[in-house]
Every structure is written in C-alpha cells, then in structure tokens.
Amino acid sequence: xxxxxWIGIALMSAAHLFAAQTVxxxxxxxxTVVWRIEEPEVRQSATDYPEILIRPGDTVIVHxxxxxxxxxxxxxxxxxxxxxxxxxxxxxxxxxxxxxGGTSGLxxxxxxxxKPLAVKSAPEGTDFATWYLRLGYVDxxxxxxxxxxxxxDNGTDDQCKDVGAARVVITITQHPGTPGVVWRPISARIxx
Numbered sequence: 090x091x092x093x094x095w096i097g098i099a100l101m102s103a104a105h106l107f108a109a110q111t112v113x114x115x116x117x118x119x120x121t122v123v124w125r126i127e128e129p130e131v132r133q134s135a136t137d138y139p140e141i142l143i144r145p146g147d148t149v150i151v152h153x154x155x156x157x158x159x160x161x162x163x164x165x166x167x168x169x170x171x172x173x174x175x176x177x178x179x180x181x182x183x184x185x186x187x188x189x190g191g192t193s194g195l196x197x198x199x200x201x202x203x204k205p206l207a208v209k210s211a212p213e214g215t216d217f218a219t220w221y222l223r224l225g226y227v228d229x230x231x232x233x234x235x236x237x238x239x240x241x242d243n244g245t246d247d248q249c250k251d252v253g254a255a256r257v258v259i260t261i262t263q264h265p266g267t268p269g270v271v272w273r274p275i276s277a278r279i280x281x
Contacts, residue, residue: 112140116276124222124259129169129183131157131226131236131255135195141222141259147208148262149187153198155255156244157181159228160235166244169255170198174245183255184225195225198257222259 111127130136143149156166159181167174172181184195190206211217228236243250 112138114140119276120265121260121262122276124261126224126257126259128238128254129224129226129257131169131183131228132233134227134233135184135186135223135225138222138224141261142217143188143190143208143220143222143261144217144263145189145208145210146264147190148264149190149206149208150203150260151185151187151198151201151206152203152258152260153183153185153255154252156241156249156252157183157226157255158235158237158239158241160232160237164242164244166242166249168244168248168252170202172245173248177245180227180229182227183257184227185257186223186225188220195223197227224257 110129112124113127114122114124116122124138124141126138153170155169157169159165159167167177167181169183174181183198185198185201186192186195187201187206187208189208189211191209192201192206211220226233226236238254241249241254
C-alpha cells in the first residue's frame with residue numbers, strides 16, 4: 090500500500106512538472122483581443138503561438154511576470170522577466186518575438202515589457218501565415234529538460250517569494266484605416 094502511495098505522489102509530481110501551458114483569449118471589442126498564456130513553455134528555446142496572429146497596423150503590448158523553476162539544486166526559481174543571481178545577465182530570461190513590431194527576432198522581455206509595439210507595414214508578398222507571436226526562454230546550452238513550474242521555492246535572493254508561476258498577457262489592438270490593410274473584426278483572426 091505504501092509503495093502505491095509513493096508511486097501516486099511521484100506521478101502527480103511528474104504530471105505537474107510537465108503540465109501543459111494554457112492559452113486563452115478574450116475579445117474586448119471589434120479592434121482588441123487580449124491573449125493570456127499561463128505557465129509559458131520553458132523546456133525549449135522557442136515556442137510558436139500560431140493562434141496569436143499579428144498584422145500590419147496592430148499595436149501589441151506584452152506584459153509578462155512571475156517566476157520559473159530553472160532546474161538544478163537549491164533555490165532555483167528565477168523571475169521570468171528580470172532574473173537575478175549568478176549568470177542571470179545572460180541566462181534565465183523569457184523572450185518574445187513580434188513580427189514587424191521592432192523586435193527583430195527574439196528579444197528579452199525586459200526590453201519590451203509593457204511597451205506598445207507598433208507593427209509596421211509588410212513588404213508586398215509577405216506570408217502572413219508566419220506572422221504570429223513567438224516566446225522564447227534562455228537557459229544553458231541544451232539544458233532545458235529540468236525547467237518548469239514544480240516545487241516552488243523563493244529563488245535566489247528571494248526574488249520569487251510570494252510570486253507565482255510565469256504568465257504572459259498580450260493585448261493586440263488593430264487600427265482600422267491603416268493604409269494597405271483590409272480591416273476585419275478581430276474575431277475573424279481567432280482560429281478555432
């Protein structure tokens with residue numbers, strides 16, 4: 090009986106370690122949608138979100154917060170946006186890419202967090218099927234497997250004390266009348 094209890098506890102812990110992120114949206118009006126990503130993927134360097142479409146003329150505001158378990162031993166939780174501690178100048182950062190929004194590929198969230206990004210017009214022939222949000226995470230080369238959201242601790246220098254798991258909120262506002270852009274209600278962009 091004891092063995093079965095321990096197996097159950099181990100399975101529940103493993104399930105939480107590999108729990109899937111959740112992505113949801115709320116359409117505020119014909120021009121604005123708010124996307125929410127709870128526990129964004131941190132077990133790989135980049136994750137595409139093809140459901141979160143970006144178009145020329147949009148204004149995109151990314152708000153990220155919370156903490157991530159970076160693996161290893163001891164206090165290993167770090168802030169997702171502006172981590173502190175050893176190697177945090179180059180590791181443990183959440184990242185974002187907004188096509189046409191001035192990010193030029195993945196950039197650290199700290200550089201764009203809560204700042205409006207104006208999505209520029211696209212060159213003729215642009216494949217808008219590839220214009221979607223991408224999040225990234227920076228860890229040691231190939232050392233992503235032990236990252237996640239299990240076994241919360243306060244982190245280096247208590248940076249994660251009373252702070253929950255990472256989350257990202259993306260507000261996309263389209264602007265009718267943008268030259269060269271066919272306006273459609275924001276709901277028309279939501280993929281089922």
